[in-house]
Amino acid sequence: MKYLSEYRNLEATQSYLKLIEGSITRPWNIMEICGGQTHGLVKNGILELLPDKVRMIHGPGCPVCVTPLNLIDKAIELLENDVIVCSFGDMIRVPGSKKSLMEAKASGGDLRILYSPLEAVNIAKNNPDKEVVFFAVGFETTAPANALSVLHAQKENIKNYSILVSHVLVPPAMEAILDDEFSNIDAFLGAGHVCAIMGFQEYYPLAEKYKIPIIITGFESLDLVQGIYMAVQQLEKGFHKVENQYARIVKEEGNKAALKVIHQIFEVGDREWRGIGVIPSSGYRLRKEFKDFDAELKFGINNIVVPENSDCIAGEILKGIKKPFECSQFGKKCTPFKPLGAPMVSSEGACAAYYHFSNNLISS
Amino acid sequence: MDLSELGFDTINLGHGSGGLMTRELLDKIIFRTFSNPFLDQKHDGAILRIDNKIAISTDSFVISPIFFKGGNIGELAVNGTVNDVAMCGAIPKYLSLAFIVEEGLKIEEFVDIVNSIKIAADESGVLIVTGDTKVVERGKGDKIFINTTGFGEVHPKANISTENILAGDKIIVNGFIAQHGMAIMSQREGLEFESTIVSDTTNVNFLTNKLLDKFGDKIHLFRDPTRGGVASVLSEIAIDIDNGITIFEDKLPLEKQVAAACEILGLDPLYVANEGVFIAIVEADVADEMISMMNDDEKGRNAVCIGEITEDHPNKVVMHSSIGGKRIVTPLIGEQLPRIC
Numbered sequence: 259m260k261y262l263s264e265y266r267n268l269e270a271t272q273s274y275l276k277l278i279e280g281s282i283t284r285p286w287n288i289m290e291i292c293g294g295q296t297h298g299l300v301k302n303g304i305l306e307l308l309p310d311k312v313r314m315i316h317g318p319g320c321p322v323c324v325t326p327l328n329l330i331d332k333a334i335e336l337l338e339n340d341v342i343v344c345s346f347g348d349m350i351r352v353p354g355s356k357k358s359l360m361e362a363k364a365s366g367g368d369l370r371i372l373y374s375p376l377e378a379v380n381i382a383k384n385n386p387d388k389e390v391v392f393f394a395v396g397f398e399t400t401a402p403a404n405a406l407s408v409l410h411a412q413k414e415n416i417k418n419y420s421i422l423v424s425h426v427l428v429p430p431a432m433e434a435i436l437d438d439e440f441s442n443i444d445a446f447l448g449a450g451h452v453c454a455i456m457g458f459q460e461y462y463p464l465a466e467k468y469k470i471p472i473i474i475t476g477f478e479s480l481d482l483v484q485g486i487y488m489a490v491q492q493l494e495k496g497f498h499k500v501e502n503q504y505a506r507i508v509k510e511e512g513n514k515a516a517l518k519v520i521h522q523i524f525e526v527g528d529r530e531w532r533g534i535g536v537i538p539s540s541g542y543r544l545r546k547e548f549k550d551f552d553a554e555l556k557f558g559i560n561n562i563v564v565p566e567n568s569d570c571i572a573g574e575i576l577k578g579i580k581k582p583f584e585c586s587q588f589g590k591k592c593t594p595f596k597p598l599g600a601p602m603v604s605s606e607g608a609c610a611a612y613y614h615f616s617n618n619l620i621s622s
Numbered sequence: 623m624d625l626s627e628l629g630f631d632t633i634n635l636g637h638g639s640g641g642l643m644t645r646e647l648l649d650k651i652i653f654r655t656f657s658n659p660f661l662d663q664k665h666d667g668a669i670l671r672i673d674n675k676i677a678i679s680t681d682s683f684v685i686s687p688i689f690f691k692g693g694n695i696g697e698l699a700v701n702g703t704v705n706d707v708a709m710c711g712a713i714p715k716y717l718s719l720a721f722i723v724e725e726g727l728k729i730e731e732f733v734d735i736v737n738s739i740k741i742a743a744d745e746s747g748v749l750i751v752t753g754d755t756k757v758v759e760r761g762k763g764d765k766i767f768i769n770t771t772g773f774g775e776v777h778p779k780a781n782i783s784t785e786n787i788l789a790g791d792k793i794i795v796n797g798f799i800a801q802h803g804m805a806i807m808s809q810r811e812g813l814e815f816e817s818t819i820v821s822d823t824t825n826v827n828f829l830t831n832k833l834l835d836k837f838g839d840k841i842h843l844f845r846d847p848t849r850g851g852v853a854s855v856l857s858e859i860a861i862d863i864d865n866g867i868t869i870f871e872d873k874l875p876l877e878k879q880v881a882a883a884c885e886i887l888g889l890d891p892l893y894v895a896n897e898g899v900f901i902a903i904v905e906a907d908v909a910d911e912m913i914s915m916m917n918d919d920e921k922g923r924n925a926v927c928i929g930e931i932t933e934d935h936p937n938k939v940v941m942h943s944s945i946g947g948k949r950i951v952t953p954l955i956g957e958q959l960p961r962i963c
Contacts, residue, residue, distance in 0.1 A: 262885065271945040303947015351956060360956075373887070479945040594955045614952045 265478030266302075274483040275307055278490055285311045286493050287442050288486060289435070289578050291428060292397075292449035293320030293607065294477050300611040302479045312486060315578035316608035318431050318531070319449050321396040322348050323576060323600040323607045326530045327566055329424045330354035332559045333393050336422070337367030341557070342385060343422075344370045344378035345393040346400075352600045355564040375407035375421070382411065382419035391553045394421040399451045401425055401542060402516035405523035408544070408551045420553040423543060426529050428452050429460050430540035434531075436468045440579045445489040448474040450481070450504040455520075457512030461500045469498045476504040523548055532600060533566060533573030570599035575608050582609040589613060625730055633727045638757030647755065651733060655740050660716070660751040668751035670716055675776035677712035679703055682769045688735070691805050692821030693897075696735035699768040700742035701825045701897060702848065707772040708827035709844040709900065711780025711834060714746060718771040719753040724763035735766065746825035748772065777831060779838035784862040786842040791931040792909035793869065794902045796826065796916055797924040798877045799852055800884060803894035808883065819879050824898035829921045833902070837912060843903040846896070850954040852928075853892035855901060856939045857953035867939040869929030869951070892941075892951065893958045903931065 264270075290296055296316045299305050305314060318324055331354045337343045343359070350359040350371065363369040368388075372378055375392045382390035394404040404421060411419040428449055435441050448461060453474045461472045471492035475485030485503040492499060502508055520542070529541025544552045554560040566572075569587055574580040582588050582601070592598040594610055601607035628650055636643035653661065660668040681703045688695040700717065707714040719739065723732065743750055805821040830844055847855040852874075860867045876891055884891045898921070904912055909927055916922030934940075939951040 266944050268945050301949055302943040302945055303949045304945070305947075307945075307947050479943075479947075614950065 262478065265476070265480040267480060271479045271483050274480065274487050278312060278483065278487050279309045281494055282309055282311045282490050283494060285313055286444045286490060287313045287315050288445045288447060288489050289315040289317045289443045290447040290475070290482075291317040291319040291432065292452065292477075293323065294451065295447060295449070295475065295482060296320070296608055296611050298477045298479065298482055300614075304479060304482055308486065312490065315443060316575070316611070317446075317578060318435070318534070318576040319397065319428065319452075320601065320607050321400070321426070322352055322603060323572065324426055324531045324534070325349070325352070325395045325424045325600065326532045327355055328530075328562050328564050329395070329422065330359065331356070331564055332554065332562050333359060333391075333422055334362045334367070335559050335562060336391050336553065336557060337362045337369060338365075339557070340368075340388070342368045342370060342381060342388050342390045343393060344372050344375070344381060344390065346373075346395065347371045348603065349393060349395060351597070352603045353597055375404050376410060379407050379410045379414070379416060379419055382416050383414065386418060389418050389420070392419075392421045393424075395424045397426055397428055397449070397452050398456045398520075399454075401520045401524060402455060402513075405519045408523050408548055409519065411551065412548075417550075420551045420556050421544070422553040424529075425524065425542035426531060427526070427540050427542070429464060430537050431531065431534075432464060434534065434537045434540070435577050436470070438577055438579070441577065443470070443578060445471040445473070445493055447482070447485045447489065448472050448500075450474060450476040450508060453504070453508045453512070455513050455516045457510050458500055458502065458508065459510060465498050465500050471498050472500045474500070474502045474504050474508050476507065531576070533570070533576050535573075567598050572599040572601050575601050582612040585609070625733065628729060631729055632725070633723045633729065633732055633757055634725050635757050635759065638723070638755060644755065651736055652753065652755070655736050656719075656743070656750040658749045658751070660749060668716070670751065670773065672715060672773065672775050674778065677707050677710035677774045677776050678771065679706035679710065680769065680771040681706060682767060684764065684767050685806065686764055687806075687809055688731070688765050690809055690821055691819065692802075693823040694735055694738050695766060695768055696738035697742035698823050698897065699770045700739055700746065700748070701823050703770040703772040704746040704748060704825045704827050705846050705898070705900065707774035708825075708830045709782070709846050710774065710776065711782035711830070711841070711844065712774030712776045713831055714748045714772050714774040714827050716751045716773040717743060717748045719750045720769040721753075721755045722763055722767040722769075723755065723757050724765050725757055725760050727765050732766070742825070746827055777834040780834050780841070781839040782841065782844055784843060784859060786839070787859070787863045787865065787903055787931055788842070788905075789865050789931050789933045790906045791842060791903050792906050792927050793856075793867070793929040793931070794904060794909060794913060794916070794925055795852070795875060795928050796829065796900050796902070796922040797898070798822070798875045798880065799847070799896055799899055800880050800891035800894035801877060802897040802899075803851070804880050804883045806895070807887065807889075817879055817883060819877075819883060822896075822898040824921060826898060826900050826921050829916065829919050830900065832919070833912060833915070836915065837904065837908050840905040840908045841902055842905070844900055846900045848897065849895050851891070851893040851895060852901065853890070853939070853951045854953040857951060859903070860937050860939050863931070864936055866932045866935035866937065867929060868932045868934070868942065869939065870942050872944045873926055873928045875924050875926050875928075889958055893954045906930070
């Protein structure tokens with residue numbers, strides 16, 4: 259597979275691991291922002307291959323994990339009121355305050371698992387007597403396709419389609435993490451796919467303000483170890499720059515066509531993050547001109563508020579303050595069979611990644 | 623079969639009534655297709671003789687779509703159960719066949735399925751000896767569900783049991799994994815993508831029989847990694863034995879298109895369902911000879927050793943990644959869910 263197998267190469271990966279080993283002089287805490295990177299690190303056994311001085315801290319970049327409880331309850335409310343709810347796959351097992359989307363489906367709700375929001379527009383077109391809602395979660399990565407679905411529905415005059423928006427943005431979350439008094443992050447691996455859309459100009463002021471290296475990094479084994487190597491180089495030399503490891507995909511200015519669609523449909527607004535709380539200007543909401551496509555307004559469900567589960571330390575996990583196995587419920591009351599919080603559900607979630615793949619469990 | 627002589631286009635509730643319509647369906651389609659001395663008695667059950675130890679396995683088939691690239695639910699219902707019996711180290715002989723049909727199923731679809739069952743049964747050397755047909759109201763089924771139970775005679779040299787598995791045993795898989803699951807996935811509503819991935823549903827009983835003839839009790843286990851894939855089956859085995867299991871990512875036989883489809887959809891091929899695939903856990907000293915014997919057979923052309931039984935990490939499956947890392951392989955929890963991005 260071109261552009262994949264090359265980045266899963268044993269010798270190349272090991273040569274970077276040796277370079278890291280040879281150049282690191284003290285422990286550094288490096289946070290990979292994106293859940294896909296966490297998944298790659300754990301799935302390929304990279305954490306075990308890294309020198310002990312590299313401490314990887316798993317960031318908040320799992321869209322499923324940061325979607326607040328009340329949004330799931332809102333989607334369930336729609337399902338229980340005869341609305342066809344369409345969702346990405348890994349959202350459906352996340353527990354809401356009473357049940358998950360999957361359980362709501364088992365009780366008769368019409369839930370469809372899709373790969374593309376555009377498919378949801380087709381479902382709306384084919385079911386004119388039903389309301390169809392797409393559960394538009396995700397970071398900047400999924401925003402263009404979700405925005406495009408609204409444009410398609412508008413163009414085709416499809417009135418029975420709307421989206422339940424829970425879009426979050428990476429840079430404000432990084433800032434919130436750095437501002438946390440318990441945070442001890444020395445460098446970031448920036449989320450490659452997010453930057454493929456957004457570019458990385460918005461990271462320059464962050465690197466400058468917090469004096470922290472930010473390496474835009476990909477997802478394959480070689481990408482990850484190379485990104486870590488670049489971070490270690492900066493840290494050891496006392497630099498704090500934005501660098502692009504993932505240059506084969508990411509351009510500094512991002513994807514202009516995608517950005518245009520995003521800005522046409524969405525505007526920046528405050529957003530609640532699961533376990534973290536409301537972060538100012540940290541998400542997208544639909545622009546006023548598109549309020550007819552806002553499922554929360556359309557169905558009057560914007561007032562559903564539910565408290566988070568107090569046993570779940572998802573907030574501290576997402577901010578990298580605690581590791582999953584430091585949670586007293588990890589593997590006990592909270593497993594992928596019966597997750598207390600979202601990080602145990604999504605394959606990108608730090609808790610699930612540790613539960614499934616980690617060598618911490620091999621010898622136990 | 624001339625469909626016009628049937629006088630009906632779809633299966634309806636009357637065909638499950640037990641009355642004349644049921645009889646007509648049975649006479650014109652079922653009995654005619656599967657005729658054999660046991661079934662021709664048209665009795666409530668079949669009286670059979672099996673002289674040796676008997677292996678029995680039952681399975682229900684509820685696949686959607688019912689017709690897919692490379693097969694349909696009918697041949698799946700035969701091959702699936704035949705292979706389950708073969709996994710017991712037995713030679714499949716007889717099959718029961720029960721349909722639950724949703725009213726409205728087109729008769730030509732039903733006949734296509736029945737014909738596929740006949741072909742698959744003939745190919746694997748089993749007779750359909752008893753059966754049942756029920757019809758449920760529209761909306762209470764998904765076109766057609768099929769249950770089959772297989773009866774087989776245990777091979778005289780076979781001693782298949784997880785208890786026989788020893789450290790050092792090799793783990794062999796007979797061919798490409800994840801192919802069936804991805805063929806089905808590529809045709810699911812909302813996921814259609816262009817590919818030429820074809821399900822590899824087939825029987826493997828002649829191959830397993832041949833292996834038992836030659837290697838007998840040096841074969842410690844056969845298992846078919848259907849739902850839940852290779853990962854789930856190996857995890858189950860690991861729990862049942864005192865040792866651990868090690869597999870190697872770069873040894874997993876994965877066809878290019880299937881690997882690409884898994885990559886695009888964010889699915890792990892280790893958890894994708896298989897048909898016509900089996901895992902053999904065998905004594906190390908016969909592994910190479912067995913693989914080359916399998917490679918000479920159409921059903922084992924791509925057989926390879928994917929790992930071994932180890933004294934390390936008891937009860938756990940550990941995969942060595944292609945870059946030299948290690949990770950635990952756990953069983954599938956629920957359905958494998960595609961990731962967001």
